[in-house]
Amino acid sequence: xxxxxxxxxxVFLVCFFxxxxxxxxxxxxxxxxxxxxxxxxxxxxxxxxxxxxxNKVLKEIKPDILHVHYATGMGTLGRLCNFNGLKILSILxxxxxxxxxxxxxxxxxxxxxxxxxxxxxxTSKFMKPSILKLYPESINKMTRLPYGIPNKFFKKKDEYNxxxxxxxxxxxxxxxxxxxxxxxxxxxxxxKWLKKSKLNNTYKYFELNIFxxxxxxxxYKNLVNKLDLEKEVNFKGFVDNSLVxxxxxxxxxxxxxxxxxxxxxxxxxSQACGVPVIASNIGGLxxxxxxxxxxxxxxxxxxxxxxxxxxxxxxxKKLNKQFSENARKFVKETYDWEKNSMKVYYKxxxxx
Numbered sequence: 001x002x003x004x005x006x007x008x009x010x011v012f013l014v015c016f017f018x019x020x021x022x023x024x025x026x027x028x029x030x031x032x033x034x035x036x037x038x039x040x041x042x043x044x045x046x047x048x049x050x051x052x053x054x055n056k057v058l059k060e061i062k063p064d065i066l067h068v069h070y071a072t073g074m075g076t077l078g079r080l081c082n083f084n085g086l087k088i089l090s091i092l093x094x095x096x097x098x099x100x101x102x103x104x105x106x107x108x109x110x111x112x113x114x115x116x117x118x119x120x121x122x123t124s125k126f127m128k129p130s131i132l133k134l135y136p137e138s139i140n141k142m143t144r145l146p147y148g149i150p151n152k153f154f155k156k157k158d159e160y161n162x163x164x165x166x167x168x169x170x171x172x173x174x175x176x177x178x179x180x181x182x183x184x185x186x187x188x189x190x191x192k193w194l195k196k197s198k199l200n201n202t203y204k205y206f207e208l209n210i211f212x213x214x215x216x217x218x219x220y221k222n223l224v225n226k227l228d229l230e231k232e233v234n235f236k237g238f239v240d241n242s243l244v245x246x247x248x249x250x251x252x253x254x255x256x257x258x259x260x261x262x263x264x265x266x267x268x269x270s271q272a273c274g275v276p277v278i279a280s281n282i283g284g285l286x287x288x289x290x291x292x293x294x295x296x297x298x299x300x301x302x303x304x305x306x307x308x309x310x311x312x313x314x315x316x317k318k319l320n321k322q323f324s325e326n327a328r329k330f331v332k333e334t335y336d337w338e339k340n341s342m343k344v345y346y347k348x349x350x351x352x
Contacts, residue, residue, distance in 0.1 A: 010035070012061050014054065016043055025241070037061075047073040054081045065349065068117070071095035072106070075113035086352050089117040090145070093262030093284075096122075096130045111135055119348065121145040124263040124284030143348045146287070147265050148341030149331055153272040155245040156328075166206035166314055169251040169275075171244060171266055172258075174214030174235075179257030179280065179300050183208065184220060186257075186306045188227040193311065202315060207232055208255075211239040211247065248273035252320065253313050256285065257300045264288035268335050271295070271327030276320060278309050288335075294327035 010033055015023050017038040024036070037057055041049040054077060058066070067088045068078035072095045078087065091114075100107040114120060114135040120142040122131060131138055168187070172178040187208050194206070210220075210233065217235060224233045239247065248254070254270040256279040263284040270277045271288075277295035279285045291297040296309040313320050334340065 009033075012037055012057075012063060014039065014057060016046060018042055044073065047077045048080070050077060051080045058083055071110050071113050072099055075117075076109060079113050079116040086119075086349065087117050088119050088121065088349070089113065090121045090123075091127065091131060092123060093127065096127060096134060097262055098260075100130075100134060107134070114138055117141075118352065119143065121345075121348075123147060124287050126284040126287065127262055143344065145341060145344050145348070146335060147263060147268065148337030149268050149272045149335050150337045153245050153248075153269055154328065154332065155249045155273050164204045166203040166253070167251045168206065168208045168310075169211070169247060169254045169270075170208070170256075171211040171239065171247070171254075171269075172256070173212050174210065174217045174220060176216065177259050178261075179255075179259055180210060180216065180220055181223060182257045182300055182303070182306070183210075183255045184223050184227065184229065184233060186255075186303050186310065187232060188229060189303060189307045190310055190314075191229065191232060193307065202317075206314070207234060209234050209236055209247075209251075211236045213238045244269060245273055248275050251275050253278065253310065256280065257298075257306065258282065258285065259300055261285055267295075268331055272331045272335075274324040274328045276313055276323035276327060278306060278313075290326065290330055294323055294330050 012035050013023055013026070014037045020038065039046055039050040040053050058081060063085060065086045065088060066078060066083045067090065068074050069090045069092065071089060071091050075089055075095070078089065096110060100110045111134045114131070115137075118141065120131070120138055122128060122142060122144055123146050125144065128142075128144070131142065170180065170183055172180065174180050190206075221235060224230060248270055251270070251273075252275070254266070254275050254277050256264055256267050256277060258280050259282070261280070261283045264279060264287075267277050267279050267285060267288040271294050277289055278298055279289060279295065280300040281297035282300065286297055289295050289297070298306050298309060300306075313323070
């Protein structure tokens with residue numbers, strides 16, 4: 001990479017072989033020249049066993065910057081390697097919010113990793129107190145670098161395809177932490193309200209589409225059957241990131257009812273496509289939307305509150321459209337990848 005950092009001359013992506021598919025997809029989505037290098041030993045022991053392997057790679061490619069992602073495993077590997085250039089660590093969320101709470105050893109490990117890097121990036125304001133608690137001295141070497149949304153996501157909502165049906169979408173891992181069960185229970189209440197209110201003429205029908213895999217798919221399918229929602233709730237399985245804009249463009253509303261989350265990438269992606277969002281008022285999610293302007297922030301434990309917000313966006317098409325326009329504008333002005341995220345990145349590393 002060029003030392004003046006105005007643009008990258010060459011980027012090497014060093015990762016585990018088991019991440020090959022994800023790495024190759026990432027390469028296809030980037031506009032810069034990327035060469036992928038795979039480490040020999042697999043996770044989790046590879047975080048230690050690949051130290052010599054990584055040293056060999058670094059000696060061969062001679063990078064100006066070593067940018068490591070995640071403060072636990074990869075953070076450890078990056079700390080143990082021999083590198084005299086600019087060493088940066090990106091903190092992503094659970095690595096400082098959850099993992100250090102599991103044991104004193106993990107807390108010590110994460111703290112040592114944070115201490116080793118020249119500069120730290122973190123994604124949300126919500127994370128900052130946790131980082132400072134682990135490593136108070138980081139106050140002078142940390143910068144907020146939120147995820148950015150690339151231009152491909154700024155796809156307008158397909159009004160024609162969403163006139164006949166009200167489509168609610170979730171794209172998350174199927175896991176209790178992401179509140180999939182909450183969404184299903186709220187949809188049950190929504191179905192009962194819709195039948196009672198006789199407002200079926202607003203749309204011909206509605207559906208909740210859940211994209212993602214996880215260990216709880218069977219459990220949540222059983223919940224759907226129990227609540228008699230087989231016709232309304234669909235489990236679509238894993239979806240490639242390249243298809244997300246198209247899916248969102250055909251949605252009227254997205255739900256992000258997480259019980260814990262450091263940052264709302266899905267919330268940003270939804271708004272970039274002009275889709276209003278109902279999200280939990282927890283963690284870093286409030287940073288990623290404008291309450292009462294691009295969607296609604298709710299208490300994930302308050303089913304009635306969530307139901308009321310869905311009812312508003314279902315019955316008031318004019319408001320839904322206004323939220324849609326506000327959402328696209330908000331993300332474009334605040335979270336555009338090139339104009340915001342990369343600008344912060346270049347400005348920060350150019351100081352070294």
